[in-house]
Amino acid sequence: MHRAPLGRSGATVTRLSFGAAGIGNLFSPVPDEAAAGAVEAAWAAGIRSFDTAPHYGLGLSERRLGAALRRYPREEFTVATKVGRLLVPTTPVDGDDRANGFAVAATHRRVWDFTTDGVRRSIEASLERLGLDRIDIVHLHDPDDHYDEALGQAYPALERLRAEGVVRAIGVGMNQSAMLTRFVRDTDVDAVLLAGRYTLLDQGAVADLLPEAAARGVSVIVGGVFNSGVLAAPSPGATFDYAAAPAALIDRALRMQAVCRRHGVPLRAAAVRFALAPQAVTGVLIGARSAEEVTDAAHLLELDIPEALWSELTAEGLLPGGLPLPEAG
Template sequence: MSALAFGAAGIGNLYTEVTDEQAYAAVAAAWHHGIRAFDTAPHYGLGLSERRLGAALREHPRTAYTVSTKVGRRLEPADGTGDGTGDDRANGFAVPATHRRVRDFTADGIRRTLDASLGRLGLDHVDTVYLHDPDDHAEQAFREGYPALERLRAEGVVRRIGAGMNQSAMLTRFVRDTDVDVVLCAGRYTLLDQSALADLLPAARERGTAVVLGGPFNSGLLADPTPTATYDYAQAPQPLLDRALRLKSAAERHGTTLRAAALAFCAAHPAVTAVLVGARSAAEVDDCAAQFRTPVPPAFWEELRDTGLLPADAPVPGEARP
């Protein structure tokens, strides 16, 4: 995987509509910047993200990139007909509500969901499959879902298996109690939230499990901390907004940006193999790639530790990796 990965929720019309041309341009920009890891899911735009990503990648050799998708939300035609009315904005996506999501971590459900994803992507295999947000379905996910992924890996339908969640506790259980290859942890190891430092990241280091970090901007607050910014897809609480503004001021004092610092912090932990950033346009991809390459002065990290904005045991860029 490339150290910077492309999250394709945005080109599935997350929050707002994106044209086919804009989606293609975003993926093309990612390729131009050397990004070769792409993540999607049926949940993103009711399959729109997978269709657009597959179409954009079709012109490139299959061995030149990796694709991950997710299982656990099976898509069924709305009302059994596919003629759903209204839109899917209640679930965060500006697409017609032609399908509904069914939480399904059964072995049969996982195979059916993956087969449908392969069809939308236009691929005969994907590199990684994650159990998608099994928070409230832990028993079924561990008893049925995970063994199904093991069988798919043994058959060569997928190369790596894992789980993707917005929490670290259950991901730590996957790392310790199963043979997952990789976990995707969103929003729980950032400049605002280092909760994964207490459980998931040390467990992954011990087991040799790869960690992909999603949500490095906590869904927007660390990209642009304003009163209307979102944190974990909701209105940012005032204390977190205040903390983000302090981080931004520190970054500016040291001649860098909060975005660059947020990405650099995520990439600095030795358990992390890739940082996953969502983008909906070529301009956003260009900016993320530029920020990812921007060095952050050591004095910035020193100030964060000295002022309590960052715990002393959180690795920062430039420190020797054990």
């Protein structure tokens, strides 16, 4: 699978990255063998970039991902993790972590920490959980309510670690484009991870982040291309951004699906390819919890999508005019 550099860094990512929240038991348990099988399938499909975070399953995602990757040559893959939430042990363990979206025992509690010391402690703990010799990419994770501390302490700490060669690339991961745009303008990040804000249903990032990133040579990785479910399987009860999707959005997704079917293309494939079209976008990140889901995601990149599909979506008012659209093939 094609690799591209992240900004001006020496780190690279494949067009498709493996998002490891799912193997951290996002929403429901995933057996150990299924988690390992998902990573193996990603490798077999040519995926060489993997994304995780301490937040995902209170460290379970990092532990499982690291264990699965240790069988492969370290120089052949890129691992990204995140800082901003420290995991503090809880004694005694009381209940589970489902309130935060993960089906794991509540062995730890998350503590927001974007201080210089917090960044170093977080990276040290992630290295231990991963069992790897280094982390390639480190993102500030969801600093929405911590902008001043993240900009004033966490970002300079990551910049020093990059200068020291401890990490190869640094970035920010968020579910909004406005603050990511501020980081692109005000710092020297290599990349940003944008979740859910450049999709077939939400193109908010086209007004701020995407042109700014392109102008400054910052790579954008797009996650959440299915908006948490409605663009994967639009139907009553589907989710949009991890909540029940409004009826109007479900109807819009169903109309898009009808157009895609007329051209013999799965809606999922259109969602993935649409996100790859802007100049600033280096790749997409898709979460998976099984080998079947990974294989399906990789297959979506190989499908032919005719230009007529995008023209029809635009003509029917399902996409705004003037957006960057994928080329045929």
